[in-house]
Amino acid sequence: MNIPPFQIEGDTRPGRWLITCDHATNRVPPEIGEMLGISEADMARHIAYDIGALGVSRHLAEALDSPMIHTDFSRLVIDPNRGEDDPTLVMKLYDGTIIPANRLADEAEVERRLELFHRPYHDAYEDLCARREQGIICAIHSFTPQLKGRPRRPWQIGILSAYDKRFTTPFIKALESSETLGAEAERLGERLVIGDNEPYDGHLPGDAIDRHALHHGRLNLLIELRSDLIETPEDQARWAALLAPILKDTLTETGL
Template structure:
């Protein structure tokens, strides 16, 4: 059984494509990599900023890999920074190419016009979504679990109190509220559609789950909790049975 496919190294990674679970684990913001054909591989911001949550979801890739393994599920992870182009945004979203994020100006994006936007869409964003949809379509009863992380505190904002957030759309509340309660029953400080809204037109869940009627979860872990492999494994081991129980109780 193929565990990981490196042939698609540029826009995404696929892990365990042949695993049998109906779940597909996705990680839209897995890496801070900048392809060398984008501004010479340097967006013009400090190395410290490229290591922050503005460039990728810290710890999310490791959590997604370990969660997929624990659930015997396939996974797909992006392989380009969200600052290059955000795969969790629709093509017409004004934040697709961020020029300012959490106090940091992105110089390489300030002058990126329509032609550069189209180039990044064609080489990164669209291939990622084509691969995601292909994997989603492989199982007739596919469920999608999107893995993200959030920073404990945005600049100039109060600290966020949650350990974990469960996001869901008003268009599909079959799993989200039950997962919130299941997390709270475990004693985790859990945000319901916090720290972000659970519905964003054109995002990955909207495109690959809601549009097809696929059951879905979007899980946000506070990134300091999953910054190390040990933390990622701990939370994967915690989450896998809770996700399975939540789906089983829903009878979907």
Template structure:
């Protein structure tokens, strides 16, 4: 039996919005070194393995916006679906000071197997769901750690990553609307740069001429289901307002 390494929630929901969660899971499939990357269990609960809280926010947001949610079901340490196929960080050997033993001497055959088994089917699932809609809007949901190892604390509660040269980029409209919430410090292409050629938004939105935005939430604010739902409830009208302001 073929096993899918992604999940689709609400595929038949009616809205234009399509919510993606590239780093939804810390799962290591059994076929990858017996389901063990050689890390301690505590490391697999860290941000290096998945985007903590992002899936819960996305699922609540999907219900509120009548939008499908497409989520990966494998750890970003197995292969990162938010990287281009030739990106050297597609399969990480070292992440935030932590060595990934099972990836240290990975060969080309195993890299290709992971591409074909995990990365491409997830990518194809997003494309299938998006193509079922007229003028779909991609919302990529991510989360970021409050601080990286040895670095200063990150002050933003929420950040929007975007490509300035993308004519169908909703990012500036979302940022404008978020900054009207006077209790938020809003990152604009923080703590990461907003465009990486070949990444998921580039492949599935920018190159396809689709409206898009990428949302980053700080992980310590979305630890539990209550916090995740609260953020989804806050984001839903903000996204709808941003879309209305964009004129699309």
């Protein structure tokens, strides 16, 4: 039985938000082969998917009474958060790990993966966007606490944006002044650190936000959560509960 490359949850929920999770699972579909030639340990790492992001997305969509769409294939198969002409669309080397099944992937193989996985996801994503007036896209990702050979990352949350900062600028301010987030950081024995376009640049031409939000003038933000904070179902529920009221209040207070 063929498994769809994406899943939609809460399609009929009336909220303005569309929660997206581009890197939700580490599943390697049978059309590709087993494990892409790398170990189970590597497939469980951040290189294969965004750890904890799917659980946060589900809880957040429920809290905002809004739909959610997520992929169901590893980003090592093909990265749905990259444009079709992006050189990192099919990664051959990621954070020190060579991906054997991708090393010899030629144009025909990349096109096959686009047709099987990448394009169906984006078609469904755009359909959900088009059905929502004054919608706001909220993309949920996670980042590893430390890349190999790099310093540990200090942020608990990163908010990524390109030139459209209508929502992200006031949202970052709300996060920084949040007593509940401050208390959570203190519970972790840390100082609250919010990244503005950290740990990544907020704009890759052709990425999901560029394609579905910026090109249409839709409100948007991309939330990156440090993956060690959302590894368990309980942590995922807690962080969604922390973020949902701040998202709601920011939208109300800005009048967007």
